[in-house]
């Protein structure tokens with residue numbers, strides 16, 4: 467998802483005033499080189515688009531849309547991915563299965579997941595390897611002492627998502643973007659500093675996140691990163707999970723959680739805050755705070771808890787459709803939502819759910835939790851379709867209905883932590899969006915709000 471912009475950008479000598487922190491033959495340099503080539507072209511293209519079509523109507527807004535969360539209003543730009551309500555997400559034009567099929571295979575030093583996220587054009591195995599090495603190299607991946615100290619001092623009962631956003635804010639002391647702005651950098655160079663920060667932030671996330679994990683759920687002793695492992699595998703290793711299957715699972719997991727166009731809460735929050743030229747750290751922390759809500763990223767924690775409640779109520783009995791149906795109806799009758807089902811844009815089963823289901827069918831078909839997940843898949847859509855006259859726009863499962871079952875199978879049972887993993891993946895998408903936004907010079911976001919009285923005044927008076 468630095469995608470084409472970033473990936474195209476990588477093959478020219480460094481010309482900015484940034485101090486190089488990595489070797490001259492590193493992939494990052496290649497990224498910058500491609501960026502140097504592509505940014506002016508993309509800027510010209512967007513300029514031409516504005517002069518040709520600037521006054522055309524892209525979308526209209528009804529009163530209902532204004533009152534109910536701006537559903538379907540097209541008023542944002544996101545270049546890294548696009549979401550179709552029936553087909554699901556495409557990363558720079560590639561569907562999830564296409565990305566999976568086209569990427570260098572994990573056998574090429576385990577580079578499946580993060581490359582989907584970072585490159586728009588399919589990288590060569592060498593390019594993938596270079597980026598992976600870059601992200602695992604010191605000092606780029608090293609978490610500064612004050613951030614380690616902060617995590618160690620936080621109460622273990624504090625939710626891991628607030629620990630994560632606090633840590634990202636603490637990392638902000640390292641922002642090159644913020645420093646460059648203070649020193650009066652020319653706006654044409656914003657994206658270069660944004661890219662620096664985005665790469666450093668991404669490189670440090672496995673260290674931050676695994677520290678939070680071991681602080682909250684283990685003995686607090688840290689495991690050193692292994693520079694021979696890729697980004698996803700390093701998170702597993704530092705958190706205490708080693709093995710080919712879990713490495714593969716997490717590569718897939720981070721890839722599918724990375725980007726979901728620009729209107730979802732985490733991406734939009736990050737974009738909005740970034741539009742004020744808040745640096746990448748501040749902007750990503752804002753995105754994380756949005757992701758921590760139960761209607762968004764926290765739904766993965768809630769989904770597994772919901773499944774566990776079903777299992778507790780089942781006791782020694784085997785789950786069946788009737789039991790699940792009654793359980794779901796009880797939940798709905800008590801005014802709660804079924805976590806992991808529904809979506810503001812999608813109108814079919816989320817392809818990110820299907821990919822996880824395929825993984826489960828291959829590696830854990832007999833897992834007891836997977837059996838409940840499968841029964842929910844069979845039962846819940848019909849219940850939701852008929853609930854209160856069919857008010858639920860999308861009765862199908864989203865990605866959060868499945869992920870906890872896979873994580874739990876490999877020993878990651880601490881459901882509080884699941885949204886942090888979502889946030890790790892999301893960093894790759896929203897930081898890509900941030901760099902692109904600075905490269906294209908998008909201005910501060912400032913839609914117009916109105917009061918409900920103003921709407922009444924506007925329309926009541928008319929016949």
Ligand code: HAX
Pocket residue numbers: 730760761762763764765798802803804805806807808809810811857858859860864865866
């Ligand atoms: N269970 C029960 N009711 C649901 C529902 C569900 N899973 N999904 C939607 N509804 C209800 C809504 O609460 C709403 O009811 P009210 O009119 O009483 O307010 C009604 O159906 C219409 O809502 P909608 O148009 O179908 O859905 P929205 O666009 O308003 O909301 C949500 C989309 C994802 C927030 C919603 O489907 C939901 O709450 N799902 C459960 C939580 C969840 O899984 N969230 C994760 C979504 C994916 C994501 O972002 N992951 O990070």
